[in-house]
Amino acid sequence: MSSPSSAPSSAQLLQSVFGFPGFRGGQEPVVSRLLAGRSTLAIFPTGAGKSLCYQVPSLLRDGTGIVVSPLIALMKDQVDALRANGVRAAFLNSSLSLPEVREVEEALLSGALDLLYVAPERLLLPRTLELILGRAVEGVGQGAGRGQLREQRLRAIGISRRAFAVRR
Secondary structure (H helix, E strand, C coil): CCCCCCCCCHHHHHHHHHCCCCCCCCHHHHHHHHHCCCCCCCCCCCCCCHHHHHHHHHHHCCCCEEEECCCHHHHHHHHHHHHHCCCCEEEECCCCCHHHHHHHHHHHHCCCCCEEEECHHHHCCHHHHHHHCCCCCCCCCCCCHHHHHHHHHHHHCCCCCCCCCCCC
């Protein structure tokens, strides 16, 4: 990602990546809140541009944006459209073969993805959580702070240890 001073604005990214001259009603405040790190509930009718509300902030921030969606066909359509616009996007869901899953996992681990769409049932698999949290294997002898960091990350994505049995 670019340095903060040279990073595009949300409006510039909207134009350069998606080809839209401006945001539609309600999108810009949602994007601004998300860029500020604020939890946001946005309810839009079908076709009103909800996807841009999380795609734009994800592309402006460092790292990989994780999108949880139960709609496999929509996931594929969105990833195809994003890739056509030069965005490094992929999905993890039950439609992929094991070699395809491994390819996506490798891309995630290597930092080669801007956006990753994940089906809810895939998100809660221990392997997927470990990948998203930034480590695939828990090594012996790591500092105690690592577990605390992991707990903070789980809370940040709204997953508690009670909802999902997390190994320590």
